[in-house]
Amino acid sequence: MDNKVRKTWTSNLGFMLAAAGSAIGLGNIWKFPYIVGANGGGAFVFVYLACILLVGVPVLVAEMFIGHRGQGNTVASYNKLHKSNRFWQLAGWLGLSSAFLILSYYSVIGGWIIDFEVRSLMNDFAGMDEAQIKNILPQIFSDPLRQALFLSIFSLLTVGIVRLGVQKGIEKWNKILMPALVIVLFLLLANCMFLPGFFPALKFLFYPDLSKLNYASILEAIGHAFFTLSVGVGVMVTFGSYLKTGTNFVRMGVTLALVDTFLALLAGIVVFSCVFSFDIEPSVGPTLIFETLPILFSKISGGYFFSVSFFLLVSFTALTSSISILEVVVAYIEETFEIKRNHATLMIAAAFFVVGFLCVLSFNQMNHVTIFGFSFFDFLDKLTSSLFMPISALLTIIFFSWVLPANKGVEAALERVESRVIKNFFIYCAKFITPLLILTILLLGL
Numbered sequence: 001m002d003n004k005v006r007k008t009w010t011s012n013l014g015f016m017l018a019a020a021g022s023a024i025g026l027g028n029i030w031k032f033p034y035i036v037g038a039n040g041g042g043a044f045v046f047v048y049l050a051c052i053l054l055v056g057v058p059v060l061v062a063e064m065f066i067g068h069r070g071q072g073n074t075v076a077s078y079n080k081l082h083k084s085n086r087f088w089q090l091a092g093w094l095g096l097s098s099a100f101l102i103l104s105y106y107s108v109i110g111g112w113i114i115d116f117e118v119r120s121l122m123n124d125f126a127g128m129d130e131a132q133i134k135n136i137l138p139q140i141f142s143d144p145l146r147q148a149l150f151l152s153i154f155s156l157l158t159v160g161i162v163r164l165g166v167q168k169g170i171e172k173w174n175k176i177l178m179p180a181l182v183i184v185l186f187l188l189l190a191n192c193m194f195l196p197g198f199f200p201a202l203k204f205l206f207y208p209d210l211s212k213l214n215y216a217s218i219l220e221a222i223g224h225a226f227f228t229l230s231v232g233v234g235v236m237v238t239f240g241s242y243l244k245t246g247t248n249f250v251r252m253g254v255t256l257a258l259v260d261t262f263l264a265l266l267a268g269i270v271v272f273s274c275v276f277s278f279d280i281e282p283s284v285g286p287t288l289i290f291e292t293l294p295i296l297f298s299k300i301s302g303g304y305f306f307s308v309s310f311f312l313l314v315s316f317t318a319l320t321s322s323i324s325i326l327e328v329v330v331a332y333i334e335e336t337f338e339i340k341r342n343h344a345t346l347m348i349a350a351a352f353f354v355v356g357f358l359c360v361l362s363f364n365q366m367n368h369v370t371i372f373g374f375s376f377f378d379f380l381d382k383l384t385s386s387l388f389m390p391i392s393a394l395l396t397i398i399f400f401s402w403v404l405p406a407n408k409g410v411e412a413a414l415e416r417v418e419s420r421v422i423k424n425f426f427i428y429c430a431k432f433i434t435p436l437l438i439l440t441i442l443l444l445g446l
């Protein structure tokens, strides 16, 4: 494989779009608003920004750089950079396993979203009362065939794009879906300005009320910083390996983090403008987009427009993230076993569909089966987000800032950074602050 020419993006912009597509996902539109709501608003947003810079960006830079220097999939890159000690490939293995497992349950959620989009298109919410709308999600849970149908649609879209390859599949579709997503988000935002909840939403998101902040919210912010930037799964290693030339990795990492945060905030403004236009508690939690918003959409004028656009937006963000996760596994199988991409993609798709279907069954036929007290679906989520991903990220940042020699590690990644202050600050974070913070959430998560 080494002497074959490696696939590349057509440009660094292509890479940025694909990486942003991966990072911007359900985490931004579904999770960010509800954890901000639950943690009191503005003050949490500031803590979150600090976590993005101190925890997210260093791991992001480390992953992109390891992929770019290692020129391989997420396992091979670690090995190529440190030929004498194969321990560090464990970071790649954990990422790879997370990618496979996350994909299985992420696609199930992707299926629910397409289901909600279809219901929006058919204007279903308009004719329902609150109790009926609240009943949609439980109804979906109890219907394995309907879920399997939408899981298949979502999986087929993901597989269809990834099998076309890096340039013609992932890059091209991100170039279409990302601008589309931004347009839909701005359309929604423009309409939200006319809702009575618009200014209260701004105040809620940006007014820092420190009294609402506690220790648990800080942990939540670290965990989310990590999730929202898609680190710990090997996506950024795999994507970084398709970069043609070296670049200023810190600038790229910071830009990605800012774009991701900016879109999360815009989504937050949209969601809370709706929430505050009606007397709804901002802290309802995970059901925010599957119950609260459809109820609102059924009541506001222009609700049809809002709900069709909103679920379209969410479908796009879920899809651009899921293709990035699938690519991690496809790149590994394709390169390690030297099989055609098309075959690799279909094989993996079949495997993750089976695991996804088990997730579906864990809501109904198999809901009595638990693993360590969790349903199968929750177990996959906990195993990956509380264990595999933080360990993978911790190994990555230690490998990058302590293990690799200067010409291959953190100093080399900073080659194109001119400011001494930024360099020193980044090295200090990567060596001390980031590993310590990851270790903290890892231990507390256990």
Ligand code: TRP
Pocket (backbone or CB within 6 Å): 022, 023, 024, 025, 026, 027, 028, 227, 228, 229, 230, 231, 233, 235, 321, 322, 324, 325
């Ligand atoms: N970052 C994605 C989001 O905000 C979710 C996610 C976490 C992810 N890890 C990932 C996406 C790995 C792709 C790959 O929704």
